[in-house]
Amino acid sequence: MADADPAENEAVNDGAGHRARLRQRLATGGGDALLDHELIEYLLALAIPRRDTKPLAKRLLREFGGVGGVLTADGEALRRVDGMGETSVAAVKIAQAAALRLLRAPIAERPVLSNWQALLDYLRAGLSHESVEHVRVLHLNTKNMLIRDELMSRGTTDQAAVYVREVIRRAIDLGSAAIILVHNHPSGDPSPSRADIDITRAVVQAGKPLGIAVHDHLIIGANGHVSLRVQGLI
Structure with missing residues (x-):
């Protein structure tokens, strides 16, 4: 069996360290502690963990004009963005569904x-x-x-x-x-x-x-x- 490429291992370790830092900032400061691209980056990282998702996050934000545009984008439009597959599209749409469910709750409970x-x-x-x-x-x-x-x-x-x-x-x-x-x-x-x-x-x-x-x-x-x-x- 061939030895692992040291450069590849270093990239994986750097990515894991970066995500750990994002996770820590999220845990201590909440969502406001992360920039828009970092929110999308971390969301995508949960779906595709062994990949640097920062470039993809920035690509999505440019394409759809912001976090709101990304979360509400049609699934087919998301799939057309280079780097987006079924798993990452599903991650975005489940985040949207959760947000809408949260916003709908008080409407269902009061006139x-x-x-x-x-x-x-x-x-x-x-x-x-x-x-x-x-x-x-x-x-x-x-x-x-x-x-x-x-x-x-x-x-x-x-x-x-x-x-x-x-x-x-x-x-x-x-x-x-x-x-x-x-x-x-x-x-x-x-x-x-x-x-x-x-x-x-x-x-x-x-x-x-x-x-x-x-x-x-x-x-x-x-x-x-x-x-x-x-x-x-x-």
């Missing part, structure tokens, strides 16, 4: 309308960095507790189909007393379009005779959010 900031934090974490438009409907009971958060449609970079009849039918199926419409603008600008306003008003009118209220339509973008209710458009 949504009295916990508005928590709702916005949850929606921005899940939608603000998406590269295509998603339309979601939050279904609420008579106490404004969340019944269901459902994806109604997934579209292109600038539009996703919204069918009034399908939104109302689903609300009837779930016994929803009220709904909140939500969608993202991949451009980053959350300003409502004419179509956004028209479809919202159509859903409001369709829900009225059935006793289904539309509390709001929230548009999420990387540059913030807009509430059509606050804008006086509902």
